[in-house]
Amino acid sequence: MTVSDAVASQAALRSLADALPTPFWLDDPDHRPAPRPALVGDEHCDLLVVGGGYSGLWTALLAKERDPGRDVVLVESEEVGWAASGRNGGFCAASLTHGFGNGLARWPDELAELERLGRRNLDAIEEAVERYGIDCDFERTGEIAVATEPHHVAELEEWEQQAHALGVGEGLTLLDRDAVRAEADSPTFLAGLWDRTGVAMVNPARLAWGLKRACEQAGVRVYEHTPATRLGARDAEVAVATPYGRVHARHIALGTNAFPSLLRRVRPYVVPVYDYALMTEPLGDEQRAAIGWHNRQGLSDNANHFHYFRITTDNRILWGGYDVLYHYGSRISRDYHQRPETFAKLAQHFFRCFPQLEGLRFTHTWGGAIDTCSRFSPFFGTAMDGRVSYAAGFTGLGVGATRFGAEVMLDLLAGERTERTALTMVRKKPLPFPPEPVRWAGIGLTQWSLARSDAQAGRRNLWLKTMDKVGLGFDS
Numbered sequence: 001m002t003v004s005d006a007v008a009s010q011a012a013l014r015s016l017a018d019a020l021p022t023p024f025w026l027d028d029p030d031h032r033p034a035p036r037p038a039l040v041g042d043e044h045c046d047l048l049v050v051g052g053g054y055s056g057l058w059t060a061l062l063a064k065e066r067d068p069g070r071d072v073v074l075v076e077s078e079e080v081g082w083a084a085s086g087r088n089g090g091f092c093a094a095s096l097t098h099g100f101g102n103g104l105a106r107w108p109d110e111l112a113e114l115e116r117l118g119r120r121n122l123d124a125i126e127e128a129v130e131r132y133g134i135d136c137d138f139e140r141t142g143e144i145a146v147a148t149e150p151h152h153v154a155e156l157e158e159w160e161q162q163a164h165a166l167g168v169g170e171g172l173t174l175l176d177r178d179a180v181r182a183e184a185d186s187p188t189f190l191a192g193l194w195d196r197t198g199v200a201m202v203n204p205a206r207l208a209w210g211l212k213r214a215c216e217q218a219g220v221r222v223y224e225h226t227p228a229t230r231l232g233a234r235d236a237e238v239a240v241a242t243p244y245g246r247v248h249a250r251h252i253a254l255g256t257n258a259f260p261s262l263l264r265r266v267r268p269y270v271v272p273v274y275d276y277a278l279m280t281e282p283l284g285d286e287q288r289a290a291i292g293w294h295n296r297q298g299l300s301d302n303a304n305h306f307h308y309f310r311i312t313t314d315n316r317i318l319w320g321g322y323d324v325l326y327h328y329g330s331r332i333s334r335d336y337h338q339r340p341e342t343f344a345k346l347a348q349h350f351f352r353c354f355p356q357l358e359g360l361r362f363t364h365t366w367g368g369a370i371d372t373c374s375r376f377s378p379f380f381g382t383a384m385d386g387r388v389s390y391a392a393g394f395t396g397l398g399v400g401a402t403r404f405g406a407e408v409m410l411d412l413l414a415g416e417r418t419e420r421t422a423l424t425m426v427r428k429k430p431l432p433f434p435p436e437p438v439r440w441a442g443i444g445l446t447q448w449s450l451a452r453s454d455a456q457a458g459r460r461n462l463w464l465k466t467m468d469k470v471g472l473g474f475d476s
Helices: 003-014 054-066 100-106 111-131 150-165 177-183 204-217 264-269 285-291 340-353 398-414 438-455 462-470
Strands: 041-050 072-075 091-093 143-147 172-175 191-195 199-201 221-223 230-234 237-242 245-254 271-280 298-301 307-311 317-321 362-372 379-383 388-392
Touching (some): 003 340, 041 054, 041 237, 054 072, 054 204, 054 245, 054 398, 072 245, 091 111, 091 398, 100 111, 100 150, 111 199, 111 398, 143 150, 143 177, 150 172, 150 191, 172 177, 177 191, 204 221, 264 379, 264 388, 271 340, 307 340, 317 340, 340 362, 379 398, 438 462
Parallel strands (some): 041 245, 072 221, 245 388
Antiparallel strands (some): 143 191, 172 191, 237 245, 271 317, 307 317, 379 388
């Protein structure tokens, strides 16, 4: 390390000195709703929704929209929005396939339809935010994928050409170095691909809290601090046990995502991985002028280990990504929500991207679990003779796609063949992850190989090529 590198590293560490170890979005007492009481005793309902993140909230709300007379109960083990739904970057994307490239590799014949359904889903989210008066800073500013290495430029050019060839390139704009730096000025940016309408920026916690309010106004009974501990069936009913009671229902929708499913058969398809983020203090006028970013798009770089970053309504910058951590045995723990070595790395990367913001301080640091599956996009299914449905595997792109997943779960419970349930993406599952210790070793080797690929102009080694061939992989 050179002297200048050491100085820069120390400056980055100092920027973290006053940061609170808590998610910025959840540190909002003016908007955070009071928790609801835990369930005590027995409840009976038409539909029980397990999980109070976006997946469960959309399922409960859409169930009432489809049939206002349906009796719906939602149970959440902590408080609504406390996990991934209140910890993400606030990128609400139209993509249902974790981006165009992943969708093209896995469902080339279906991708145009998936893109159409994804855009319609994002339109429906925007309409719901307006109709229910959800104060979540919804801004449909789009997202720019930025090239920070020469081989990224060629990748973006290829994606743009392929999107237009499929007839789904509307709203895409390829930006050269000067054009992308006119949008957001970083010396690391070499090019960009701007999806002008396919992504909205939101305050994720307020979106979850607003959906909770909409659910309750529609008549959903919400119980918090009520973990679902066991799933069973008897006669025409299914039931979920909780610490102080039980819920009997005609149907159950599981929206537990990164957390262990009540259906053991689903667990091999999901691994929880931990992602991390920083939030800066509000930028001053001179700092805003130094970086531009007047159109307020979401940004992400095109590396395997990528960063995502966006600007908030009060002119802070969220900076997240890069490290993605798996813990042996698919362990989930609050102890993993803070990781100083990752925060130090992220801070150094931030000032490398925006050196003109030297001296800016971070106010919040946090992490959270993402539900990853081997195809990086959601999968679906039913159990117990069609009385239970589930969706999982959103792999960090669930702010928008969970609403689509809720529609699918409700379609499946109704036994309906719709344009959604007819999709190969919905009908077929990803490959499951192998058991331990092969799972841990394979994920570790994949992460190492991805880092090597980033360092070697995108060249994929034999391990990554083999994973591509069999349909297994790993992404953040």
